[in-house]
């Protein structure tokens with residue numbers, strides 16, 4: 222049995238330790254972190270997954286802008302090395318994206334491997350530019366509303382309006398924890414993935 226909860230300040234040291242374990246040293250030197258510096262996380266969408274109280278996975282989101290439009294930047298997502306490949310990453314992806322839709326977000330951006338994130342509906346964004354150095358082929362987007370990425374293009378910039386981190390249009394209360402049994406879903410079974418690395 223797994224429990225998924227919104228991340229709290231008390232979770233933060235464990236989540237940072239998990240990211241340090243899963244990513245190369247110096248992860249915060251990546252250009253994507255410059256979009257996050259000093260910007261509050263989208264708290265309702267930052268989730269931790271535990272089994273018997275032990276942190277196994279975490280996902281975070283930040284608000285950014287593209288062409289002046291609000292965009293969710295997904296990441297980092299990490300699953301403890303002892304629990305990878307069991308569907309926990311997919312579980313957090315699907316749960317957080319469903320929450321984002323309920324909260325009224327329209328579009329999501331990430332930097333990562335299309336073979337993995339394609340299974341969640343992400344596709345390359347040719348006209349969206351992450352701060353360098355970023356491989357353009359790894360800049361991927363997902364529409365939470367049909368057409369949400371149409372004509373949204375240009376450089377990705379930091380969010381400067383604090384209220385944007387709390388976009389909420391008729392949102393349900395998403396503060397509660399949920400419990401799930403085995404996360405590996407049949408829908409994953411016929412999807413392909415390369416096992417290549419993904420960015421934060």
Ligand SMILES: CC(C)(COP(=O)(O)OP(=O)(O)OC[C@H]1O[C@@H](n2cnc3c(N)ncnc32)[C@H](O)[C@@H]1OP(=O)(O)O)[C@@H](O)C(=O)NCCC(=O)NCCS
Nearest residue numbers: 298299300305306307308309310311337414416417419420
């Ligand atoms: C990437 C990660 C979050 C995926 O979570 P997970 O729980 O291990 O993945 P799932 O069990 O949901 O899915 C497993 C599938 O994804 C594939 N996969 C895992 N990591 C992948 C990656 N980085 N790129 C491409 N495919 C990947 C596996 O090959 C497997 O494919 P299959 O279903 O065809 O067998 C996790 O492996 C991880 O924390 N990796 C290290 C940190 C990282 O790279 N984070 C992403 C950057 S934001």
